[in-house]
Amino acid sequence: MNKYLIYTVLIVLGTLIVYIILNDALKDSINKEKTYSYGLEDFKKVDPSLIKYKEVKRIRAALSKPKALAYFNGYLGIAYDNQLQVIDTTGQEYINRAIRDTITSISFAPDGRIFLGCGNQVFVYDMENDKLDKWKMIGPASYITSIVFKENTIFIADVDGPRVHRFNNNGEKLNSFDGKGRIERDVGFVIPSPYFDLAIGPDDQLWVANTGLQSIENYEDNGELRSYWGEPSYKLDGFVGCCNPAQFAILSDGSFVTCEKGIVRIKVYHPSGQLESVVAPPNDFNLTSEPADLAVDENDGIYALDVSRKIIRKFERITDG
Numbered sequence: 001m002n003k004y005l006i007y008t009v010l011i012v013l014g015t016l017i018v019y020i021i022l023n024d025a026l027k028d029s030i031n032k033e034k035t036y037s038y039g040l041e042d043f044k045k046v047d048p049s050l051i052k053y054k055e056v057k058r059i060r061a062a063l064s065k066p067k068a069l070a071y072f073n074g075y076l077g078i079a080y081d082n083q084l085q086v087i088d089t090t091g092q093e094y095i096n097r098a099i100r101d102t103i104t105s106i107s108f109a110p111d112g113r114i115f116l117g118c119g120n121q122v123f124v125y126d127m128e129n130d131k132l133d134k135w136k137m138i139g140p141a142s143y144i145t146s147i148v149f150k151e152n153t154i155f156i157a158d159v160d161g162p163r164v165h166r167f168n169n170n171g172e173k174l175n176s177f178d179g180k181g182r183i184e185r186d187v188g189f190v191i192p193s194p195y196f197d198l199a200i201g202p203d204d205q206l207w208v209a210n211t212g213l214q215s216i217e218n219y220e221d222n223g224e225l226r227s228y229w230g231e232p233s234y235k236l237d238g239f240v241g242c243c244n245p246a247q248f249a250i251l252s253d254g255s256f257v258t259c260e261k262g263i264v265r266i267k268v269y270h271p272s273g274q275l276e277s278v279v280a281p282p283n284d285f286n287l288t289s290e291p292a293d294l295a296v297d298e299n300d301g302i303y304a305l306d307v308s309r310k311i312i313r314k315f316e317r318i319t320d321g
Contacts, residue, residue: 044263044281044282044283045281046236046265046278046281046282046283050236050277050278051277051278051279051281052268052276052277052278052279052317052318053268053277053278053279053280053302053315053316053317053318054315054316054318055280055284055313055314055315056301056314056315056316057089057313057314058311058312058313058314059076059087059089059090059091059311059312059314060091060310060311061078061080061085061305061310061311061312062085062087062093062096063080063083063085064080064310065080065081065307066078066079066080066305066307066310066312067079067080067081067103067104067293067305067307068103068104068105068106068293068305069106069293069294069295069303069304069305069312070106070107070108070114070295071108071295071296071297071303072108072112073108073112073298074088074089074297075087075088075089075094075108075127076088076089076295076303076312077106077107077108077114078106078305078312079103079105079106079116080103081102081103082098082099082100082101082102082103083096083097083098083099083103084096084097084099084103084106084114084116084125085097086114086127089297089314094127095125095127095129097125097129099116099118099123101118101119101121101123102118102119103116103117103118104117104118104119104143104144104145104194105117105144105145105146105147105157107146107147107148107149109149109154110149112126112127113125113126113127113132114126114127115147115154117144117145117146117147117156118144119142119143119144120137120138120139120140120141120142120143120144120160121134121135121136121137121138121144122134122135122138122144122147122156122171123135133171135167135171136171138156138158138165138173139158139160141160142158142159142160143158143159143160143194144156144157144158145157145158145159145194145195145196145197146196146197146198147198148198148199148200148206149200150200150204150206150221151204152168152169153166153167153168153174153221154166154167154168154169155167155198155200155206156198157196157197157198157208158196159191159194159196161176161178161189162178162179162188162189162190162191162196163176163177163178163179163189164176164177164179164189164198164206164208164219164223166221175221175222175223176223177219177222177223178223179208179210179217179219179223179225180225181223181224181225182225182228185213187213189208189210189212190210190211190212190213190243191210191211191212191243192211192212192242192243193211193242193243193246193261195209195211195243195246195247195261195291196208196209196211197209197245197246197247197248199248199249199250200250201250201254202250202252202253202254203254205218205226206218206219206220206221207219207248207250207256209245209246209247209248210228211242211243211244211245211246212242212243213230214230214231214232214233214238214239214243214244214245215228215229215230215231215239216228216229216230216245216248216256216258216273229269229272229273230245230273236267236275236278237274237275239258239260240260240262240263241260241261241262241263243261244258244260244261244262245258245259245260246259246260246261246291247259247291247292247293247294248294249294249295249296249302250296251268251296251300252296252298252300253271253300254271255268255269255270255271255276256268256269256271256273257279257294257296257302258294259291259292259293259294259304260291261290261291263282264282264285264289264290264291264292265278265280265281265282265285266278266279266280266292266294266302266304266315267279279302279304279315280304280313280315285306285308286308286309288308289306289307289308289309290307290308292304292305292306292307292313293305293307300317301314301315301316302314302315302316303315
């Protein structure tokens with residue numbers, strides 16, 4: 001009788017212990033889920049006082065799957081998978097041309113020529129819709145993501161490598177570089193996804209988004225690293241995720257406009273790299289939206305290609321009064 005009583009007590013105690021363990025585990029799981037949910041929503045919130053831009057215009061993209069955006073002298077160039085479109089800032093269309101190759105980037109040269117990156121090649125058109133040039137293939141595995149211009153020099157971002165190539169106006173390669181030169185974490189360009197953006201500042205300096213290191217870096221023409229800023233952080237002033245900023249542009253005073261992938265948000269940083277303001281918080285975009293390609297005009301108006309909504313959105317600085 002005593003033996004059966006002992007077995008019964010042991011079974012009850014064992015059941016009680018299992019219940020306590022499972023209950024604690026369930027509570028811990030629920031708490032973790034609540035913490036993650038709160039953290040995600042908290043990350044998307046932005047202090048309204050930091051939002052210093054307002055949306056002033058929307059232009060509907062004429063075709064499906066807009067991919068890239070460029071601005072020049074009152075015109076917007078829009079790249080689709082296999083289509084080039086040029087419109088003015090009212091939406092009036094000037095060029096609509098089928099492109100045999102898949103477009104991966106679009107840029108305007110200072111003289112108005114249109115440069116299309118198409119995988120591993122560059123195609124050049126004029127504003128009369130005439131094809132001017134087709135460059136030699138950069139490399140069999142090259143993938144062009146950005147093209148920028150500095151005097152008589154053309155820089156091209158290539159995910160293969162990854163590397164930045166420098167060409168002259170005739171399409172002849174002058175040099176390439178891999179982004180190495182840091183004192184710490186000297187790993188060069190780290191590009192985990194096909195977002196590898198370039199921009200030229202008002203002082204004609206080349207800036208490169210090293211997305212895997214969550215930084216924007218300044219280089220000499222020969223590839224020597226001059227400076228860099230940016231850090232990975234869930235805070236508003238940092239870049240979150242594996243590879244950001246996905247897109248960026250530079251304003252006339254040297255300030256940086258950035259857009260991130262993952263949770264999309266557009267921000268402005270001082271030339272020093274300190275956060276200045278927010279243009280569009282995450283709640284202004286669809287949850288699954290791709291990062292918005294950016295372009296700026298002569299008056300520092302900011303154009304953003306909202307891919308998921310198939311619209312171009314223009315933002316302007318909010319003026320006092």
